[in-house]
């Protein structure tokens with residue numbers, strides 16, 4: 001009898017191995033070749049369960065909303081703009097108070113659901129944070145879309161947002177001022193820290209296939225009792241504080257937080273927080289980690305972390321081989337478990353606590369983690385994909 005794992009693996013290989021695609025553009029930095037870490041006989045490209053849900057349809061431009069059914073994990077129910085019309089961004093300009101039709105901001109502030117796409121390649125430099133309203137999808141497929149060199153994205157007090165296939169980089173703080181958050185509301189903002197994506201008091205959020213790098217503060221923050229979030233297929237690089245899940249050691253309302261971090265590539269030049277968790281629950285599964293500087297997974301305030309089937313490549317620095325970091329004393333009873341992770345170059349995970357750490361997904365959220373050795377293949381197309389009309393993506 002073949003084991004269940006090898007059976008599943010065979011099925012994945014048979015159904016998806018034929019796919020060959022060009023690498024996505026990665027903003028002018030050169031990672032070490034995959035062959036540096038991965039055995040010669042390992043598969044190079046595989047479609048993971050999220051991608052295989054939609055990518056093979058060559059008619060994707062006519063079926064864009066099919067994407068909304070493809071998330072796994074805690075953000076599975078995020079509908080984005082699935083029940084709305086298509087809105088096309090034609091103009092990269094920005095006016096934070098009185099956005100013009102055709103701009104990204106005009107689309108994201110609307111009250112009704114919208115599936116937002118882009119007419120052509122564009123770099124959008126925002127003049128203040130982009131405050132996204134509920135039931136929006138920002139879908140960069142078919143264009144090279146960058147939000148860069150200004151303030152970036154705020155998802156605050158809303159639900160059902162999907163962000164897919166854009167680059168968000170070189171984000172800057174801003175000093176505050178008036179910003180429109182809906183057709184009927186303009187509010188005075190205190191200023192933002194310069195996160196690439198800040199998720200604040202929000203739920204049912206899915207961030208997929210984005211490139212995230214070089215922000216003034218975090219790349220992705222999930223704070224103030226946000227929950228039901230999936231962060232998948234992203235390529236993150238060149239940054240210090242990568243991903244913060246949980247606001248502060250005194251903000252215990254973050255106990256409700258449940259986040260799935262899956263199929264991401266934590267690329268070169270990252271230092272810490274992949275993620276750093278407080279109070280809530282994080283399922284960190286099938287991600288690839290390339291040489292962090294300080295640590296990969298950390299936290300404080302008794303978070304629960306399940307690290308499953310990740311591919312950890314430790315840095316050469318002998319003092320930074322540990323995957324984990326507890327930012328407090330008396331952590332013996334925090335439940336941090338590792339299952340089927342692959343540890344390269346001396347990486348090791350310090351476990352703690354006892355009892356099951358399984359994510360307790362609902363049936364629709366649940367998925368089977370792949371064996372860790374497949375992760376380089378499953379994450380080989382993390383970041384924005386180059387999707388062309390008439391071709392599978």
Ligand SMILES: *[C@@H]1O[C@H](CO)[C@@H](O)[C@H](O)[C@H]1NC(C)=O
Pocket residue numbers: 330331332333
């Ligand atoms: C951990 O749990 C055990 C058993 O409940 C308890 O005796 C111990 O004090 C706890 N340790 C900490 C640091 O909370």
